Amino acid sequence: MGEHMDGEPHLIVILEDDSGLRRAIERLFRLSGFSTLSFRSAEDSGISDCASSACCLIVDVQLPGASGPAFYGTLRQPRPPAVFITAYDGPATRNALKSTGQHALLIKPFLGAALLGAVDNAMQQGY
Secondary structure (H helix, E strand, O other), rough: EEEEEOOOOOOEEEEOOOOHHHHHHHHHHHOOOOOOOOOOOOOOHHHHHHHHHEEEEEEOOOHHHHHHHHHHHHOOOOOOEEEEOOOOOOOOHHHHHHHOOOOEEEEOOOOOOOOOOHHHHHHHHHH
């Protein structure tokens, strides 16, 4: 599941300011055969280049500084598929996401299997 045809692991870029959750997500995807790169804010150096070359992004909606959807909107087209995560579901969150296209949204806390499934779907559907 986590490999390209040539055997290279797919890159998942994680943008999450909670270090415990960030580490848990990294571990989950590494154990599933992916490679991961993690950032704690949209202002971290190198994040745009890394995110643009990822096969999928996992992005927290609420971040210090620019929000997850705002950051995603700055990436050059074609943007990689993304799965957004949030502890604060509501109309404002849904509207922020709508402005960047159609994406999966998982509400914290979620099961690891749900996140793996959402990423798998996003990669297959391309959003």
